[in-house]
Amino acid sequence: MxxxxxxxxxxxxxxxxxxxxxxxxxxxxxxxxxxxxxxxxxxxxxxxxxxxxxxxxxxxxxxxxxxxxxxxxxxxxxxxxxxxxxxxxxxxxxxxxxxxxxxxxxxxxxxxxxxxxxxxxxxxxxxxxxxxxxxxxxxxxxxxxxxxxxxxxQTFYQTKIEYDGRWVTITGMLDTGNSLYSMIGKKPVVLLAWQAALPLVGPAVSEYLTRYKPEGWLANLDNCRDTSWLARVEVIPCQSVGGRNMLLGFRPDSIVLITPAGAIHTTEVLIGLYSDIFNCDTDYQALLHPALTARANSTEGANICALPGQ
Structure with missing residues (x-):
């Protein structure tokens, strides 16, 4: 051979x-x-x-x-x-x-x-x-x-969200492209799938979120019977297909991220209720703001963000 x-x-x-x-x-x-x-x-x-x-x-x-x-x-x-x-x-x-x-x-x-x-x-x-x-x-x-x-x-974190004495534990994915901040106080925004928020916000708010379609949440806020939750509501401007859009958000009591370096706890954060699914992926229920893992709130960043998948 x-x-x-x-x-x-x-x-x-x-x-x-x-x-x-x-x-x-x-x-x-x-x-x-x-x-x-x-x-x-x-x-x-x-x-x-x-x-x-x-x-x-x-x-x-x-x-x-x-x-x-x-x-x-x-x-x-x-x-x-x-x-x-x-x-x-x-x-x-x-x-x-x-x-x-x-x-x-x-x-x-x-x-x-x-x-x-x-x-x-x-x-x-x-x-x-x-x-x-x-x-x-x-x-x-x-x-x-x-x-x-x-x-x-490797960017997935167990995330615990507290509101009014209730806790939910979900999986959040760190989204380095998330530059969304609240209009008031420049708080970083965590986008949370609205279904994952139902056990957190209580029966009155859950009934309100499920009764109306997401596009009707802001228009029907006066029909929500939970006045304490309404006091924490904020409107979040975002960029979506066809121009600007508005997300319904609220201030939780705190958020805790479990990372390999230890737990990160913050109260300076805003929850944005996301009405869609995250790229057909059920592995996570929230998109985390990069400022959370830095243990600090950035004062820079755009008020207009691109929604996932856009």
Missing amino acids: YVYADVVLLINFIMNSIVLFLTAHATCTGFRWQRLLLAAFCGGLYALGEIIPKIALVYSAPGKLAASVIIIFVAFGYRSVKTMLMLVGTFYVVSFVLGGAAIGWLYFIQNEASYRPGSILASSWSSLAISSAIAVILIIFIARRLIHKLSRR
Whole structure:
């Protein structure tokens, strides 16, 4: 059996380039093409060296892991330890998806008699291109979505809201794009799904919120029988489709965020009742203002915000 070094190097260079590009795409990591292609070439040289028996130790599991870290370092430079671990993990996920797509495509186009393990090494360029295209589609439309969902969970916080002696505990997502402040006192606004607020506000307000449609809440405020809640109501201007809109908000007694660094407690906050759902995602019920995690109220920021999904 003959091994053509130039063919092995070329194939690995192409595949490594695809894997590294998809790794950057899936993790939303910036890169320079010069470094990425250099890393792909280094990966090709590493694959080519596997035919030398004297350096077999380099191709053990620890050796391959070390080589992967070096390739990632060459392609993207040094990042934080957390980012490097994410890049290396994504690199392997993409590699497995790409290899699985290649094997799956060969299994699909070959009959049972002619297909055998290892036939991927003898596959045609067309088969390699088609399997790579399948893997690219899988990574772009599936893997990146899953990775984004997992990374977004790092911004989820257990949130406790208190009003008039009642508490609700919900999951809030930190929204760095939330620049909404109240008109009075410049308090940061937490957008809360109105259904999640029903156990908090009491029976009279719950009956009022469910009786009228969200677009009629402000117009029918005089029909709410809870005068103490009405005394805490504020109108919040927001930007929505077609121009400016108004949200119904109220001042709670306090909000407590449970974070890895400890509990963050504040009373300077406004709850905005959001009448829709947050991007069809039921994992969280509120969008938290970034000022809450900073333990301070920013005095800067726009009074007009963009509603989620707009």
